[in-house]
Amino acid sequence: MARQPNLFAFPTVDALATTLRTYIIQCQTAGLHRHDSFKVAVSGGSLPKTLAQALLAKPTGPDDEVKFSKWEIFFADERAVPLDHEDSNYGLLKNELLDKIPQELGAPVVHPIDVAHLNDVQELADQYEQLLVKSFASRDSVKLPIFDLLLLGCGPDGHTCSLFPGHALLRETDAWVAPIEDSPKPPPKRITLSLPVVTHGVKIAFVATGGGKKEIMKKIFEEGNGLPCALVNEGAGERCSWFTDYPAVDGVSFPRRGSL
Numbered sequence: 052m053a054r055q056p057n058l059f060a061f062p063t064v065d066a067l068a069t070t071l072r073t074y075i076i077q078c079q080t081a082g083l084h085r086h087d088s089f090k091v092a093v094s095g096g097s098l099p100k101t102l103a104q105a106l107l108a109k110p111t112g113p114d115d116e117v118k119f120s121k122w123e124i125f126f127a128d129e130r131a132v133p134l135d136h137e138d139s140n141y142g143l144l145k146n147e148l149l150d151k152i153p154q155e156l157g158a159p160v161v162h163p164i165d166v167a168h169l170n171d172v173q174e175l176a177d178q179y180e181q182l183l184v185k186s187f188a189s190r191d192s193v194k195l196p197i198f199d200l201l202l203l204g205c206g207p208d209g210h211t212c213s214l215f216p217g218h219a220l221l222r223e224t225d226a227w228v229a230p231i232e233d234s235p236k237p238p239p240k241r242i243t244l245s246l247p248v249v250t251h252g253v254k255i256a257f258v259a260t261g262g263g264k265k266e267i268m269k270k271i272f273e274e275g276n277g278l279p280c281a282l283v284n285e286g287a288g289e290r291c292s293w294f295t296d297y298p299a300v301d302g303v304s305f306p307r308r309g310s311l
């Protein structure tokens with residue numbers, strides 16, 4: 052059963068945040084070891100808040116330091132809106148986390164979308180893909196960008212990033228970044244990392260909390276049904292870890308419980 056994802060379930064979001072921090076720091080250490088930087092992709096939704104709780108906590112020792120100056124942050128998906136718009140994932144991350152990082156921890160390099168192309172989501176996606184090409188070496192030499200860590204959410208319909216159930220985008224095998232103009236979750240115009248890029252990450256972590264996730268968690272783990280989150284589980288196997296609270300997994304059977 053080596054291809055199964057890991058599951059971490061906690062009584063509270065506070066407890067989840069503590070272990071999520073340890074996990075992220077392990078990924079950070081591995082990234083720094085490999086290429087002296089830590090390349091992370093993040094989603095929107097409730098994730099940035101939990102992430103801030105994990106990353107802004109007081110370090111427990113020298114092995115527990117978040118080295119933000121070595122971080123490069125990309126967006127796993129983004130809405131085609133200005134960066135200061137209330138729907139912007141960049142804006143959300145900025146308000147929840149980036150603006151709160153104490154100066155002495157250093158500042159990450161953050162890669163927002165190029166707002167010059169908001170009216171043309173194909174161009175917006177292409178520009179973001181070009182940014183990845185530059186950041187991850189040339190596309191000729193790199194088949195897919197390899198993020199050190201992707202931090203993702205799970206929607207109540209089983210979507211992740213802006214990859215929605217039954218959508219043609221799930222079959223995208225060529226583009227690294229794809230546009231979507233008919234997102235069932237508003238706003239409709241977005242860009243998203245494609246499924247192959249997501250599953251190619253060194254590590255992939257989902258954060259899913261609250262009783263509202265229980266039904267979809269059952270479907271993802273017990274049935275799969277081609278749901279985007281299940282496809283990530285299948286593609287990434289043990290490189291994928293779920294951080295949940297008890298209400299989100301109440302009554303859900305898991306093949307494998309995680310341990311750090």
Ligand SMILES: O=C(O)[C@H](O)[C@@H](O)[C@H](O)[C@H](O)COP(=O)(O)O
Pocket residue numbers: 094095096097098128129130140203204205206207210211212213236
């Ligand atoms: O921009 C977006 O809409 C998000 O990236 C999206 O994929 C989100 O992560 C999920 O919808 C889960 O959201 P919650 O954590 O708020 O349930």
